[in-house]
Amino acid sequence: MPGPKDNTYPGFDVDLALIADAAYAAGSLARDAFHANESKVWNKSENNPVTDADIAVNDYLTQNLQSARPHYGWLSEETKDDASRHSTRRSFVVDPIDGTRAFIDRKPHFTVCVAIIENGEAIAGTVYNPLLDELYTAAKGKGAHLNGKSIAVSQTDEIENCRMVGYPRKFRRLGWPEMDVSVINSMAYRMALVASGARDATVAFTPKSDWDLAAAGLIAEEAGALATNLHGQVFRYDQESVQEMGVICAGPALHALLLERVAPVISAFEVSRNKRKDFGFMGTRMTDRNEKPVQLLHLVIGGELVDPNKTEFKDLKNVDFVGAFGNYADARDAWKSAAQRTVDNAHMRYFVLHAHELIDPDKDGIIG
Secondary structure, eight states: OOTTTTOOOHHHHHHHHHHHHHHHHHHHHHHHHHHHHOOOOOETTTTTTEEEEHHHHHHHHHHHHHHHHSSSEEEEESSSSOOOGGSSEEEEEEEETTTTHHHHTTSSEEEEEEEETTTTTTEEEEEEETTTTTEEEETTTTEEEEEEEEEOOOOOOOOOOHHHHOOOOHHHHHHOOOOOOOSSSSSHHHHHHHHHTSSSSEOOOEEEEEHHHHHHHHHHHHTTTTTEEESBBBBOOSSSOOOOOOEEEEEEHHHHHHHHHHHHHHHHHOOOOOOOHHHHHGOOOOHHHHOOOOOOOOOEEEBBBBBBBBBBBBBBGGEEEEEOOOOOOOOHHHHHHHHGGTTTOOOOEEEEHHHHHHHHHHSSOOOO
16 A cells, blocks of 8 residues: 555554644634634535534644645545545544534534544544543553543443433333433544443444544543444444444443344344334434523632632632623623733633533533
């Protein structure tokens, strides 16, 4: 396969450092666009939105990564597929913003995803959530990390009451046991949460693409999870098609149980003569993403810090409570107004606390 003139390639960890830095920088572009809330939105196809932020992040990653590794192939959701991944030893696989719907809906669940594949397998991957500043990384054989700290999948071995990421309506229609279900749009972020042990499993019944899976799949595997399609087959990234039939991602014991439960559904799906009629409910609807309206709560507080670079207040009794706000724009305006009064005191700082994420992390209207 074509390669650099000296026919050498860097170690997996060197490539990981490159893509992690790029994803982190690109994430700042996505974060700025999110806060500006002025992005243009259009549909690439039915129910498949894209924004100018997706394109800006894609352009940044294209320029920086391809200039650093011009001999690597390229596959991105927002770039026409040139099939270069089939003629190069290593290739980038990129999703500039995975979870565009979350970005549009003002939810902190979108990610920047970059992987490098070699011979059909991911050898380095990073998933960055810029709003929560969570950088998930993995190099093949080196373990998985979140912000530099090792992570591991949970050891849950029962479906009932497990912390599942998916869409509740689908599980109810299939008669699954009661579970603690979180609704998160980004497929990569779902798998990253499983990798970190923050969730036990995720199951997706709709097709997913290489750019959804390559980085997060490696992170999950290096954290001890199994990540497969609905047939239980591991993902490969050297196929003609870039789509996989769904996702099951969980620790080994739970994965086996989920695969066993999914198997008869997939068998029935494959022999169905009218798949739309018999299994249309397995598709994702807009109502799935917002089953319950959730109140947002942003708190603006400030006070004098012991050290302006740390978060310890000198006196908690004297913390200034500016107010509580139901949307980020109002909270930011209040924060900016309060912060302008602190120019003469470098130790006096104000903050916007997204309190709804602390008391309702899954955004499902249930505390904790």
